[in-house]
Each structure stands twice: as C-alpha cells, then as structure tokens.
Amino acid sequence: MNDSTADTPVSLHCPRGNDCPISAELSQLRDRVTELEQHAQTDPLTGLYNKRYFDSVLHRELERTQRTGMPTTLIMLDVDHFKRFNDTHGHVAGDHALKHLARTLRSNLRNLDIACRFGGEEFVVVLPSTPLLVAIQVAERLRQQLTNSTLVIDASAMKLTASFGVDTYTHEHRDNLLDFVERVDKQLYLAKSAGRNCVKHATNAPRSAHEVTPEERDALF
Numbered sequence: 126m127n128d129s130t131a132d133t134p135v136s137l138h139c140p141r142g143n144d145c146p147i148s149a150e151l152s153q154l155r156d157r158v159t160e161l162e163q164h165a166q167t168d169p170l171t172g173l174y175n176k177r178y179f180d181s182v183l184h185r186e187l188e189r190t191q192r193t194g195m196p197t198t199l200i201m202l203d204v205d206h207f208k209r210f211n212d213t214h215g216h217v218a219g220d221h222a223l224k225h226l227a228r229t230l231r232s233n234l235r236n237l238d239i240a241c242r243f244g245g246e247e248f249v250v251v252l253p254s255t256p257l258l259v260a261i262q263v264a265e266r267l268r269q270q271l272t273n274s275t276l277v278i279d280a281s282a283m284k285l286t287a288s289f290g291v292d293t294y295t296h297e298h299r300d301n302l303l304d305f306v307e308r309v310d311k312q313l314y315l316a317k318s319a320g321r322n323c324v325k326h327a328t329n330a331p332r333s334a335h336e337v338t339p340e341e342r343d344a345l346f
C-alpha cells in the first residue's frame with residue numbers, strides 16, 4: 126500500500142506565520158523562564174550574582190581545575206567598619222555604599238570573572254584560570270580603586286574601604302569547596318586583624334605549570 130504521507134515533510138510552521146498565537150506564547154514563556162533564572166541567581170540590591178550562584182559556579186570551576194590543571198582563585202572582601210557607617214549615615218546610605226562597591230567590582234574585573242554578594246557586606250570574586258599572583262594584583266587594584274573613589278550621597282562625600290583575602294585552588298589541592306572558601310576567609314580575617322584596608326593572601330600555594338604567562342599579564346593590566 127502506498128503511504129502518501131510518508132515522504133511529505135512535516136511542517137512545524139503555523140499557517141498563520143508570524144501571527145501564530147502558540148509561537149508568540151512560547152516566546153513569552155521562554156522570556157519569562159530566562160527572567161526567572163536571572164532573578165534566582167541575582168542579588169536584588171547590588172545586581173551582582175548571589176550566594177546560590179556563587180556555590181554552583183565555584184563547584185563548576187573547581188571541577189574544571191581538576192580536569193585542566195588551570196588554577197581557580199578566589200578573592201573575598203568585606204567592607205570595613207560597616208556597622209559604624211550604617212549607624213552614622215543610616216541604612217539607606219549603607220545600601221548606596223554596597224551598590225557603589227558592586228559598581229567598583231564590575232568596572233574593574235574581566236568579563237569572565239564572577240563577582241557575587243556572599244552575604245551582608247561581604248563579597249566574593251571567582252577568577253577562573255587565574256594564578257594566585259595575578260589575583261593578588263587584581264585584589265590590590267580593587268582595594269585602591271575603592272579607597273580612591275568617593276561616594277556621594279545627598280551632596281555629602283563619603284569614603285569606603287574594604288579588607289581582602291586571596292587564596293587559590295590548584296589541581297594539587299585536595300580540599301573541598303567549603304575548605305577552600307574557609308582558607309580564603311582566613312586570609313580575610315588576617316586582613317581585618319592587620320588593621321583593615323589591605324590585602325592578605327596565601328604564600329604557600331603549590332606552583333602550577335600555568336603560573337602567570339606574559340599574555341595573562343597583558344590581558345589583565
């Protein structure tokens with residue numbers, strides 16, 4: 126028996142073309158899903174990625190380090206004396222200060238670096254495929270930019286500083302994600318203890334074969 130439909134291509138196109146109601150609805154749904162995805166991974170105050178996204182991205186990058194041997198480096202920073210800032214200038218000014226910090230991070234990082242709000246006045250930056258030495262320089266640059274910038278709220282100029290901790294994860298490290306974050310947090314604690322507004326970093330990281338190439342330096346500075 127001859128099946129007359131066998132060779133007929135199935136058309137997925139609606140006969141109403143661009144006016145197809147189902148296609149329009151699907152497109153709206155797709156936009157809505159994208160919007161919800163962005164919402165789920167964004168901190169509403171600063172617009173940076175949130176802690177949930179940080180956890181997933183760090184997990185992914187540590188796996189990549191184990192696979193490729195390229196180090197993943199983490200910068201953790203915390204605004205100095207932020208309680209005093211809030212008490213002096215008010216909580217709304219405090220929120221402006223956090224947005225100012227987020228802008229400073231955004232405008233001083235490469236596109237592939239991932240800046241996240243870790244919680245409260247604490248932030249983290251994941252630097253994929255970046256050796257410790259380069260990340261220390263990035264942290265120092267961020268610190269200086271913040272220190273040298275002025276935050277203007279209701280015509281009043283204010284200053285903001287932060288303390289920074291930096292550590293790296295190479296394929297020679299065997300600790301897990303939480304241990305790694307704790308290592309970086311320890312460096313941040315040392316920066317606070319040393320008087321704040323400074324960068325503290327690990328010194329005993331195993332050297333990797335991918336340590337600072339001239340190309341990486343040129344790309345960053």
Ligand SMILES: Nc1nc2c(ncn2[C@@H]2O[C@H](COP(=O)(O)OP(=O)(O)OP(=O)(O)O)[C@@H](O)[C@H]2O)c(=O)[nH]1
Nearest residue numbers: 203204205206207208209211216217219220245246
């Ligand atoms: N305005 C504002 N304040 C916040 C937010 N999240 C956390 N804070 C405040 O940040 C302050 C953090 O205070 P502490 O943990 O004592 O730290 P600190 O005063 O910065 O002191 P050091 O970190 O030791 O320099 C608290 O007063 C919190 O209420 C926020 O979203 N907006």
